[in-house]
Amino acid sequence: MSVAPSKTSRAGLMLLQFGLCVVILLPFFWMVSVSLKPASEPFAIPARLWPQNPTLENYVTAFRPEFRTYFVNSVVVSLSTVVITVTLALFAAYSFTRTQMRAISVLMLLVIVAQMFPASAIIIPIYKMMKAANLLNTYASLILAYVTVTLPVAIWMLRGFLARLPVALEEAAAIDGAGPFKIFFLIILPLCKPGIVATAVFVLIVTWQEFLFALSFTSTKDMRTLPVGMNDFIGQYGIRYGELMASSVLISVPVIAIFFLLQRQFVAGLTAGAVKG
């Protein structure tokens, strides 16, 4: 459903759209504005929407070697998580939608219920497990944790998507002599692409900004991820706003870029997945 509005209502709608745009962008604009304010220029009262002497010095400071390390860490951890989560979720969701076995349904329900556990309540036991497995301060600890926490939602999203694919297709292929793996990889997988993209983008965005696990499981500077790295600008008694905001802009750009590229598929994937829930 997409509607071409009449001319009179069109002007009104344009106005609304502009309003929405302002609501969304104003805080960002302010963020960019603060990031361009020289450190030596104090904050004005009343607040100024644009700094008097804009400069890029905060960006130069923000783009220090540590930032590049954090960035690489974030990329490695997020991408690995996306790949592993989506793969595992795809397998699980497929089984879930194609079986009548009660035990499996109960298991899946339990997996989905796990979404409700508050991270702060289970983090110390998980930390102890990571320590016992000698995984602290490694990518593996973060990836393992992120895969676990994103898995339930990913299964949920993909389940709705897979449920829509007609079983008749697989039955026909089976009659033609295709084995279950062949069916999965050659028939199901290609049909799932939009759902996979949507789930992947979701997992990526959630992982990219995760804070609590990253804070707890990494100790040395060279293992920190971007959201934790932001703390470098927050001292015991004060915040270095300019550099913090400059880093915030830098940290947001890659995800925004990815979203721009995948926007169409993301929406399409959610469409299909959301309908059956």
Next chain:
Amino acid sequence: MLKRDRWLTWIFVTPAVLLVAVMMYYPMIGTVIESLYSTSFINPTPKFVGLAVYQKIFGSADFGQIVWNSCVWTLAVVALQNVFGFLSALLLNQKLPGQGLMRSLILLPWVLPGVVAAILWRFMYDPQLGLINSFLISAGFGDQGLAWLADSSTAMAAAVIAAVWKGFPFCTIVYLAALQNVEEEQMEAARIDGAGAIRRLWHIVLPSMKEVIVINFILTTILTFNYFDMIWVLTRGGPQNATHIFPTKIYELGFGQFRFGEAAGYGVVSIVILALLITLYFLAQGSGRKAAS
């Protein structure tokens, strides 16, 4: 896979189930057990105390307020996020110039890391340096503005607004996606019958999206109930507990004051309350269904 491939079903499901069992259920059970012991950093040897921790939690002066805050916070954020998300989805579903760009821009807040968004909003709300008061003052609303986050009567509302801003774009995209699936012919038929936009929305669009709406409510409820970063950065649960919710309380007890047993107890209670909230949705949905049929 077909019904005969039982073994394959198990193989496909096992990794996910195993991971969630080991990494979430096992620690969660550990947390439940920990809540039955009096443990804190300074008393490292656990002492079994049964339900004493719960007795202490339910008897504490803050408990009622935290439950209340958590529910207000969750319901307000979820409701506003979904309403705002739905309306903006309707808007973005119109054929208007610049719409492709809008559909991308709208996700900006959701993409911004939570901690960053929270710092940004704390700064926006700053009574003297913030953009919000400076707008209000220049628009003629008083000469000093409000201390949004420092006043118990406005702090929660301010936190809710910031969280809605951060989260509603996700709802927009979900609803936008669902709108694509509303049957074109049905809409056309209704239009020919002379049904106005509101009637079409009420009788065709909403019913066809019901399932998506329910699922999205549940998902946003879970995410919001456990949403820690925003309130922690904005107010740390203050002023005077006005914005303390379960996640901030659990963090404060566990990591701020080293009281692990109590933190675990609060964690368990929080799951129960969240489960109750979600059950309420299902009940509401069920009674809605009965009323409709």
Next chain:
Amino acid sequence: MKKLLLAATMFAGLTPAAFAQETITLKFWDNQQTESGLSQYQQEAVKRFEAENPGIKIEVTTIPYPEFQQRLLTAVQGGNAPDVSTVDQIWQGAFAEAGAIADLDAQAKAAGISAEGFFKGAWDSANYNGKLYGIPFNVDVWQFSFLNKALFKEAGIDPASISTFEGLKAAAEKLTDPAKGKYGVGLFGHKGEDTVAVLDSFIFSNGGKVLDENGKCALTSPEAVGALEYLQTLVPFAPKGILNASSGDMRELFLNGSLAVEFWPALEQPTLQKSKIDWDFENGTAPAGKTPVGTYGGWNLVVYKSSPHQDAAWKFIQFLTREDVNGAVVDLVPANVKAAKTFLEANRKGADKIMTHLQNAQPRPLSARYLEVSDIQVTLAQDVYSGANAKEAAAKACAAIDGLN
């Protein structure tokens, strides 16, 4: 192939130990002060230590303050503590009670390290139940009253007058004009330790205490309640939003010239030196005729019991607190008094004045439950700043503190 690889790694792992004598690596965690280039000096000091002590390597991890407490805690809980770290004075009691850190009494006696070398408040904060658990590393005092000289001149007020309760209030009143965005005094009451430190310093200066000799709450004493009531009278002259404001927020207002007086430790001086503000400072505030008593803040060095390298760790601590090293590795004030004198002369304005305030200051309660006491005091501060009856608020706080079990 696999076997070969295994052999190669084993060999690689063995060689250094086989050739050099046993090399020990000490893990040292420190608070990262973002405001200075301290890490550079620290690295130089570490190199110097490694040169003086062949066979010991130091692996330094600096951690931003907002996450330091959680990181240490999770590490200790998970059996993953460093060998040596700095701990905030107010955490040390809990770490000692928990059995996480080693008792250093014997080593300190043997090395001739004793109270005389350090500021009294700092030394006290390193002791718990009569035993020494840490060596004071650095200190500072809440609060110095930093003032904007231009604003004082314009209003015709003598800056020295704000060292008394009466003078501060009169000045604040005169300097406040909210319509023009001018505020007299930067009170803050967010959930944070800076709130408590300032609250305490007013209580101390008025002759009050937080806990008495028996560890019972003393906030209901007339002196303590008097201080709270006094703070309440300053509220109209502070920027709006005290209950969510931090010392950092007040600094921004001070730097842009809207705030006449801000409360900070001496650590604030480098920031002010870089700014365009013409500033000066007073040593806190007390009733007329009394000396202002500030609240001690700072960090101690501790050795974790779980460390397999107790001796090396002790050597490193001794090194860091030595007179010729201490000043180079801190950005508060060295806890070593001799090092502090040199440090202040070189880096701070009004060295003698700061020294006086440091020597008069009192530590916060040295309790293993301090973090809970502190939380209750934050509530007290918020009650007081939002206009509650000071006596009743203090009684409520005392009930909560004495009810801790």
